[in-house]
Amino acid sequence: MPWWAAVLVVFGAARVVTTVFLLVLAAAQPENAWTGASPRYIDFASMWDGRWYNIVAVSGYPSSLPLTEDGHVGENAWAFMPVYPAVVRIVMVLTGAEWALAAVAVSILAGFGAALVTYLLFRERLDRRTALFGVVVFAVAPVSAVFQVAYAESLHLLLLAWALLLLLRRRYLLLVPVIVVMGFTRPSALAFALFLGLHVVVRLVRRRQDPFAPRELPTAILATVTSVVVGFAWPAIAWAVTGSITAYTDTELAWRSAYIGYQHLVPFAPWFQGLEWWVGSRWGWVLVVLIVLGFAAALLSRPVRALGVDLRLWLASYALYLLAVFFPQSSTFRLLVPLFPLAGAIAVPTSRVYRVFVVLGSLALQWGWLLIAWRVDGYDWTPP
Template sequence: MRGSPVPAPAERVALSDNDPDGRTDGHLRTDGDLALQRGPWWTLWWVRVLAVYVAARVVSTVILLSFAAGEGTNAWTSARPDYFTFANIWDGRWYQIVAALGYPATLPTSDGVHVTENAWAFLPGFPGVVDAVMFVTRLPWPVAAVLVSFLAGAGAALVFHRLMRRVGLSASQSLFAVVLFCVAPVSPLFQVAYAESLYTLLLVTALLLLVERRYGWLFPVVLAMAFTRPSGLAFALALAMHVVYRWVRRRRDPFPVRERVLGVSLAVFSGLAGLAWPAIAGIATGSWSAYTDTELAWRAPYIGFTDLLPFTPWFQGADWWASVMLGVPGWVGIAALVVIAALFGVLLFSPAVRRLGPDLRFWVVAYSLYLFAVFFPQSSTFRLLMPLFPLLGALALPRSRVYRIGMVLLFVALQVGWVAICWSIDGSDWSPP
């Protein structure tokens, strides 16, 4: 249920830079007039969004192929792999294993005690969708996986544009936000065999439904999200903040009993969905810590085998990166972490970010706290920051053409850097994306 009135079909609307179709003639027309006097097809908002998305994917393809051409023989591919082979390395191979073999009933260990890397870290949503596409199209896994990511990314770009319009950005600002979304430093993930593209489509859909207060539709989306990427607990926190915010403001913004019940139920449902996969892993393997032990295996090469203590991994990481990699005292890394966290907190209260509205900021805060609680910072950090994409709306506010061109060039350059550091393999690579 929407929390604010929706304009009736015959309601007159002002056409300006805020018009969804991007018209700027300043006249007043009814929605019926708009349908009759719409411009050429290439001026439609969704055509522009898809054009931006395709152009961005062409740029990313050139970047990926240029690095593939320089690849030598490695653990994943032969020398100079083709595009689809190169797009299916790293986690893509793990998802292929899940699709072909499922999950191990017995957790693998290195010494009979410590769990090693295994398929339980990779949720079944993405490989399940790719499996379905393979069944229908008879395409091989490498092609089907890239196709699913590409199409999901296109859908995410379309919904992201609607989300930006819904929170009040103008047509040009919303389109530029889409440009930044499509050329972001980790945007090559929209065309490789990773779950991020499908998850982003689900997440941006969930955020749009939340902003529009369509709680009933959120239940299936939240469930699908929770089985695509770990997210249920973070979204549950965002929903809890949303419910509290609406309760506090109920005198100015009515919060009917039905919406209260749905909102609270949805927050609880999201939390349970977030715990579902660890529970399934525990039942299937006979170890209730199967999922967390599996995830911890990926940080063992850095700091050894440890237990998961919430809100400690980033401090452990700051100490490791400072003392081991930079050769400076560990407290320097911890001090830098505190400063970065403080600056991020200030950013959330800046006018540009406040412009996005409370719900998107609730998500940014909730997901950031989730990462801070459980994630160990390493090369995958860039990828795991991807769900903070609503902040691109704040970067899209300035209208200066020089600024916008500069941002695009900067993001494309950072794409090259990300592929060089994280995706490309140089013999034995310790920096997975």
């Protein structure tokens, strides 16, 4: 069958399996803060951050930051970017659909689009069979349930895969509007700016092997500057609306206060703080170092090298961004989704036994992630 049909079948089959998982869990779900007992699929799929996106779509953002009893900024809508709830709101207005249905539908459709673009991205570096199995890995990944819930990940991945594809094809000017929309969908623009900067430097160093065509260098620099501006734009908008220069960072820090209290954001400190909280100061620091070294070793492995320099630069840039600003907790597994090009590397080995093991292992981990992170069990401290 045509490549696009094969991709749609693969992604659709994976979504059927995940739907079964979610329906089984929904049937056994007790009453909770978001739903009654045994909710409908769309209600079960629009819990957690889906409620915040719902608030943004219906009410927008607060002009005054909510404060806790001890005077700190509490959790609020400024932590959530506007593009996904805006798209869902448009769908609601055009179709008359309720929030939950419209939100899940947008996520699923964007997920199918992301799968198609991911295949094209993999085909830039991999053969047809490997690229298609890369889409299989992408579709059944342990956190792939986020492709069919009321989260912004599907839409962000569609834009991110498109941006990476444009870069591999050296279409820098077309990349600029994609960066703008992507940067207001999920916080990723600063990571992408670092990636673009490294890409430009590498091309300048390797100009004999990969010279810039006329007008490529100025447009590549334009894309990089755009990504930097977009990366700082949302905190600036939050400042302008609320009057607090730290409105966005204070809002983000509110989510980690249950673990380590209210602290200032110090770059590269959150992982040491987090793993110190999880496993103790001595072993926490050791574990951070081991994670960094392990990821660096993975980037140098043969399957990951098959992705080419540019995709490896993105993997390194986003991983460095996570290390700099994010606090490790259960939602960190979802925040690893933009590392999706690794699915192409996982697909490189051709052994059938290996590939069956990858699919079955991914589905088992997906079920475990849903049990731990998505299902609500009383006071739940493992948000997805």
